Amino acid sequence: MVITLIVNGQPRAFNSNSTLTQLLDELNLTGKRLAVERNGEIVPRSQHATTQLHEGDQLEVVVAVGGG
């Protein structure tokens, strides 16, 4: 089964019954200093491995960049 997620505003097909950790791994983001918001709520790093993703989930994956 494949579900569609919205990751940083873009639709993305993903395996159902997968976790946030698996998504970040697929996106080559493992080990990067980042933060994730799912449907408007922060997902703490400690819960990435146990957070199941569902059809239509809206994810924001952010990093720190240069700014003033």
Add this chain to the structure above:
Amino acid sequence: MEPLIIAGKHYSSRLLVGTGKYRDFEQTRLAVEASGANIVTVAIRRTNIGQLAGEPSLLDALPPSKYTYLPNTAGCYTADDAVRTLRLARELLDGHDLVKLEVLGDPQTLYPNVAETLKAAEILIHEGFKVMVYTSDDPIAARAFEAMGCVAVMPLASLIGSGMGILNPWNLQIIINELNVPVIVDAGVGTASDAAIAMELGCAGVLMNTAIAHAQQPVLMAEAMKHAVIAGHQAFLAGRMPKKIYTASPSSPTSGLIGS
């Protein structure tokens, strides 16, 4: 020189710098080092999906162990977006709660929307954030931000990135005189004399980005700004001589001139 104290924490430098608009991370690193700043602002943005895992990041150039990161809400036009951005920042930076709040009201002038900023500040303070707030140079707004618990109030000197300098020293002076929390000029500084003027007025510090990043030689300007902030603060502490309008006063003895 006595340290800058924000939310109970001591900082040896009164110059705070942004990390945007530099040519590359190496130039960022060199300029920040030359500025002597302890506090550096960063923005929070969506990561590039598909970026290579080993690509350098800002955190490599400016290790959080060495600098105090001040995540900002640049580009946010609503209280809701600003609050969400800083919640992400706190998660990103392992619970770090010192933040720079700015809620903009207009894409041309980047002028702050004080009503939305007040709304956001209230939520953030309630959630335990230590809020350094970017605002207009309205003394009543500044007073409101202090009263609600902001740890620093940061009025603009002129528009963000404009380099137009200190346009209304009179308003800044009212704010400095009335507030007890640090007042830090944020935005508008163009060159070293602007920073010195802000400090001579009695500001606790100056925050700048473009004045350094868009100088012809950013690293040299960063060093100039370091000196300007120190010089301006020392001049403030020393207390300037009174102005004597149209009244000259010779510095050399008036007697003993030859031929007299």
